[in-house]
Amino acid sequence: SQTIHQWPATLVQPVGSPLSLECTVEGTSNPNLYWYRQAAGRGLQLLFYSVGIGQISSEVPQNLSASRPQDRQFILSSKKLLLSDSGFYLCAWSVPRRGRYGYTFGSGTRLTVV
Amino acid sequence: GESVGLHLPTLSVQEGDNSIINCAYSNSASDYFIWYKQESGKGPQFIIDIRSNMDKRQGQRVTVLLNKTVKHLSLQIAATQPGDSAVYFCAEMAKTSYDKVIFGPGTSLSVIP
DSSP: OEEEEOOEEEEEEEOOOOOOEEEEEEEEEEOOOEEEETTTTTOEEEEEEEEETTEEEEOOOOOEEEEEEEETTEEEEEEEEEEGGGGEEEEEEEEETTOOOOOOOOOOOEEEEE | OOOGSSSSOEEETTSSSSSEEEOOOOOEEEEEEEEEEEOOOHHHHHHEETTTTTTTOOOEEEEEEETTTEEEEEEEESSOOOOOEEEEEEEEGGGGTTSSSSEEOOEEEEOOO
C-alpha cells in the first residue's frame, strides 16, 4: 500500500536559520508531489509541485525552494527563515492520470520561526 | 488563491444534529470533487468524492450533493458526533488538469456536546 512520510513533526527555528523538510512516498512510482502551507486558522496554499525528478513548479514567490532528487523524495528548503515562514507544512502525493484522483497528505510539519 | 488568507468560516452544531457544510466551486470545467476532513494538527484526509455525472453520493453518515447549475457542493453529516469536529475542505478538479487540485477555503465544524 502507498504511504507518505513527512518529518520532522514539529520544528522551532530562529530567524535567519536554514530549513530542510523532507517528504518520502512508498508504494508507488512516479507520483506527483506537492508542498502546501497552512497558516493557523487558514486554508491550504500550494507552494510547489513536481511531476517528475528535477521538475519543480513554483506557485508563489517566496523565501522557499523545493527539490526532487529522487522519484519519491520531495524536499522543502530555505536558506534564511523569516518569521512569516511559520506555519503548518503539508506534503501530498497523487497518482497522475489514473482512476481515482485527488491527493493523499502527509501528517504535516509544524514550523515555528522565532 | 485569495481564500488562503481569510479566517475559516465556522459552523457550530449540537451533538446528534445533522451538519451541512457548503462549498461554491469556481471552474465550470471541473468534473470531479472531493471532500477532505482535517483534524487539528493533522493532514487532510479523504472523506468522499463525486463525479459530475452524479448529483448525490452517500457514504457512511456522509452525503455529498452536487449542483452543477449553480456550481455548489455540500457535505451532509448525519447525527454529528464530537469526533466530527474538524476543518472540512472541498476540492475540485478538471479533466484538463487532474494533476492540480483546487481547494476551497475550508469550514471549521465545532460539535457541541
